[in-house]
Amino acid sequence: MSELPTPDLLYSEVEEDLRASVRDLLTDQASPAALLARVETSEPYDLKLWKTLAADLGAAGLMVPEELGGHGASARETAVVLEELGRSVAPVPFLGSAVLATSALLAAGGSVAAELLPRLAAGELTGALAVPLSTAPGAAFPATVSVNGDGTLSGRAGTVVDASVAELLVVPATGPDGPGLYAVEASAAQVTELVSFDLTRRVADVELANAAARLVVSGAAAEAALDNALTTAAGLLASEQTGLTEWALTTTVTYLKGRYQFGRPVGGFQSLKHRLANLYTDLVNARATARYAADALAGGFDVPIAVAVAQARVAPIAVHAVEEAIQLHGGIGMTWEHPAHLFLKRAKSDELAFGTPGRHRARLADLVDLPA
Amino acid sequence: MTPDDLQAQVAGFLAAHDPKTTDRLEFLRARYDAGLAWVHFPEGLGGQGAPRALQPVVEAAFAAAGAPDNDPRRIGIGLGMAAPTILAFGTDEQRTRYLRPLWTGEEVWCQLFSEPGAGSDLAALATRAVRDGDDWVVTGQKVWTSSAHTARWGILVTRTDPDVPKHQGMTYFLCDMTAPGVEVRPLRQITGEAEFNEVFLTGVRIPDTQRLGAVGEGWKVAQTTLMNERVAIGGNALPREGGLIGMVSKTWRERPELRTPELRDRLVQHWVEAESLRLAASRLRQQLTAGAPGPEGSAMKVAFSELNQKLTGLEIELLGEEGLRYDDWTPRRPEKVDFLGREAGYRYLRAKGNSIEGGTSEILRNIISERVLGLPSEPRVDKDVAWKDLPR
Numbered sequence: 001m002s003e004l005p006t007p008d009l010l011y012s013e014v015e016e017d018l019r020a021s022v023r024d025l026l027t028d029q030a031s032p033a034a035l036l037a038r039v040e041t042s043e044p045y046d047l048k049l050w051k052t053l054a055a056d057l058g059a060a061g062l063m064v065p066e067e068l069g070g071h072g073a074s075a076r077e078t079a080v081v082l083e084e085l086g087r088s089v090a091p092v093p094f095l096g097s098a099v100l101a102t103s104a105l106l107a108a109g110g111s112v113a114a115e116l117l118p119r120l121a122a123g124e125l126t127g128a129l130a131v132p133l134s135t136a137p138g139a140a141f142p143a144t145v146s147v148n149g150d151g152t153l154s155g156r157a158g159t160v161v162d163a164s165v166a167e168l169l170v171v172p173a174t175g176p177d178g179p180g181l182y183a184v185e186a187s188a189a190q191v192t193e194l195v196s197f198d199l200t201r202r203v204a205d206v207e208l209a210n211a212a213a214r215l216v217v218s219g220a221a222a223e224a225a226l227d228n229a230l231t232t233a234a235g236l237l238a239s240e241q242t243g244l245t246e247w248a249l250t251t252t253v254t255y256l257k258g259r260y261q262f263g264r265p266v267g268g269f270q271s272l273k274h275r276l277a278n279l280y281t282d283l284v285n286a287r288a289t290a291r292y293a294a295d296a297l298a299g300g301f302d303v304p305i306a307v308a309v310a311q312a313r314v315a316p317i318a319v320h321a322v323e324e325a326i327q328l329h330g331g332i333g334m335t336w337e338h339p340a341h342l343f344l345k346r347a348k349s350d351e352l353a354f355g356t357p358g359r360h361r362a363r364l365a366d367l368v369d370l371p372a
Numbered sequence: 373m374t375p376d377d378l379q380a381q382v383a384g385f386l387a388a389h390d391p392k393t394t395d396r397l398e399f400l401r402a403r404y405d406a407g408l409a410w411v412h413f414p415e416g417l418g419g420q421g422a423p424r425a426l427q428p429v430v431e432a433a434f435a436a437a438g439a440p441d442n443d444p445r446r447i448g449i450g451l452g453m454a455a456p457t458i459l460a461f462g463t464d465e466q467r468t469r470y471l472r473p474l475w476t477g478e479e480v481w482c483q484l485f486s487e488p489g490a491g492s493d494l495a496a497l498a499t500r501a502v503r504d505g506d507d508w509v510v511t512g513q514k515v516w517t518s519s520a521h522t523a524r525w526g527i528l529v530t531r532t533d534p535d536v537p538k539h540q541g542m543t544y545f546l547c548d549m550t551a552p553g554v555e556v557r558p559l560r561q562i563t564g565e566a567e568f569n570e571v572f573l574t575g576v577r578i579p580d581t582q583r584l585g586a587v588g589e590g591w592k593v594a595q596t597t598l599m600n601e602r603v604a605i606g607g608n609a610l611p612r613e614g615g616l617i618g619m620v621s622k623t624w625r626e627r628p629e630l631r632t633p634e635l636r637d638r639l640v641q642h643w644v645e646a647e648s649l650r651l652a653a654s655r656l657r658q659q660l661t662a663g664a665p666g667p668e669g670s671a672m673k674v675a676f677s678e679l680n681q682k683l684t685g686l687e688i689e690l691l692g693e694e695g696l697r698y699d700d701w702t703p704r705r706p707e708k709v710d711f712l713g714r715e716a717g718y719r720y721l722r723a724k725g726n727s728i729e730g731g732t733s734e735i736l737r738n739i740i741s742e743r744v745l746g747l748p749s750e751p752r753v754d755k756d757v758a759w760k761d762l763p764r
Contacts, residue, residue: 004612007654009654009655010659010662253747264748265748267747268750268751270750273738273741273745274734276741277736277737277738278737280740280745281675284668284675285651287652288652288654289647291655309647309648313645313647361637364644365636370621370639371628
C-alpha cells in the first residue's frame, strides 16, 4: 500500500461553530413534531428553512470558491452540515442542490457553470442532478436522455432526488457528439413527484420532450463531472448516515434512562446496555470513517477507496442503529407518532443511494486488488 | 519543547553514542540518562517533562538511525502498567530504583492481579498480606500472569483487611519474583503454548519499603494501572492493511486457487472493518494529541477483539486443506505474543483471548454504557458488605 497523507479526522473550531449554528436552526425549525405534521401536507419540504440554511447560514455555497460567490470552504464543512441534517432528517433539498448539482457544475467548469454556481451558492436557485438517486459512482454514463438535432433534450430520468423543488436541472444526455451535461430550466421539463419511501426526502420522475437546454460540458469531461458529483455525494452521505446513527443512539439512551419496567430504568438491564455499547462502538467507527471520506474529498487524495469504504461501512451501521432504536423503544417505536420511522426510512433509502454496500464492496475489491 | 528540539537532541545523542559501535545495554542506559527514554517522564527518570505526544518523534528518530530499541513488546507490562503506576504512587527511592532497569529491559515486570476467583471482579481478590514487623507476609494464588517466568518483579494487589468492604482493605506491593515462596507454574492454553502462568505465593515476605501507596489504598493504585492498560491497548499507528488483514489479503492475492465468491465478500467486509477501525484508532490518537481524550478506547478494544476473531476464523477456512493442520502443539514458553510469527491455526486460537484479556468485552461494554452513555450501573449487592462476609 502506498504512502497516504496523514488525514485530519477531528473537527476544527470553525467546523464546530458551523455545527452549532446549523444545530440551533434545526432545533428551532425542524423539531420531530413539526416534521411529522409536515410530511403529509402539500408542502413536505420546508423551503423557508432551506432558504435560511442555504442563504443566511451560507451552507449551500461551502464547496463553491469565493470567486464564484461561495465560501471557499470544502467537503469537510459540507460534511458537518450533513451530519446535522442527518440528526434531524430536516426536509430540505440540500443533497440534490448543494451537493449533487453543485459538485457536478464545479467539476464541469466553463461559462454556463460559472453563471449558475453563484446563484446556487447564494441559495437563490435550487438545483437537482437528473439521475436516479440509486446511481453509484463508476456507473456507465446514463443513456436515457438524448440530444436532438436542434440541441433540445428528450428522454427521462427516474427517482431524481429533490427535482420537484428544483428550478435548475443538470441533465446528463447523450448526443451525436457523445456524452454531455446540460442545464435545463425545470419549467421546461415535466417533473412528476413520486411517493417516496423516505418521507423526508423527495424523489421525482423527470420527463423531457424537446426541452430547451444549454450545454455545460461535453465528452470525457462530462463523464468526469458526473462521476465527481456521484463520488462526492456518496462520500458525504456517510456524514449524514453518521448523524442518523448519533440520533438513534442518543435518543434511545435518553428513552431507556427514563422508561421504568420491573421497578427500575430499563437502561439498567445489561442485555440492553450491551446493545447500546455496541451502537456506540459502531458510531465511533462511523464517525472516523465518514470524517476520512470528507477529508479525502477535501484534499483530493485516496478518494475512490475512502468513498467505497465509507459507503460499505457506514450505510449498514446507520440502518442497524435505527432498527435497534425502534426495537429498544418497544411498541412506541413502531408507531407513526414517534419520529423513529422517519429516521428508519431515511437510513434505509440512504443505503440504496449512490450504490448499495455490496456494490461498494465489489468496487473496493477491485481498487485494493482483492481479485475474484 | 518542539519536535525540532527533540530531533536535535536525538541527533546529538547519536553523535555521542554510535549505535553501530555502542553496546546495546550501554546505549539504552545512556538514552535513559539523557532523558530520551519516555520524554513525558520527569527529569532524572528517563524523561524531561515534555508533552507525551512528542514521544513518537523520538522513537521515529531513533528507529531511522537503526538504533537498538528496548524490545517494548517483551517488556510491555512494565512499560504500560508498572511504570506509570510507580511514577504516580512511588516514593523517590522506588522511582529511582525501579524505573531505569524497567525501561532498559534489564528487569522484566509482570502483573499479579487476577485470581482464580477474581478475574473481572478484581476487587474480590483473596490473596492475603499480613503485617509482620517491617515486612508483610503474603499468601495466595494469582493466575493469567503473562511474563511471570521471565519477570524479576511483579505488581501485586493483596487483601490486607478482610473486615471492610471489598474495595477498601486492599494494598498494592512490588513483589520480588525471586523471593522464597514465589512459585511460577506454566499454564498451558488452547494454543498449546504456556504463555501465561499461575503464580503461587506461600508465606512470601515483602518489606514494607516495597509497598506502593498507602495501606488500604490498593484499589486506587490498581485503578491507575488498569487505566493505563486500556490506554496501552489503543495500540500503535498501523498503515492501511497493517497486521492481520494484510496477512490474509496477501494470501488471497498469492493463492488464486483458494478463492470463492463467498469468501471474497467476507474478506472484503473484514477489509472494510479493519480500515474503519484503523481510522477510528487514528482519530482517537489525534484526540489524545489534541489534548481532548475521548472515551473511545474501550470501544476500540471491543471492536478489535471481534474483528481479530472473525478474521482469523476466515483465514483458516480460506486455507482449505492446510487449515486442517496445526504448526506445532509443543508446549512453548514464549517471551511475548507473536500473532504474525506463527500459522493460521495459532492465530485463530490465540485470538480467543482477545475478548477476555485486559478486560472482557462484557465488562468493557458495561464501562461504555455506564461511563460513556450514563446508563444506570449494575445493582451492587456487595457494596457495604465486609469482604469476609461475601459469598464465594
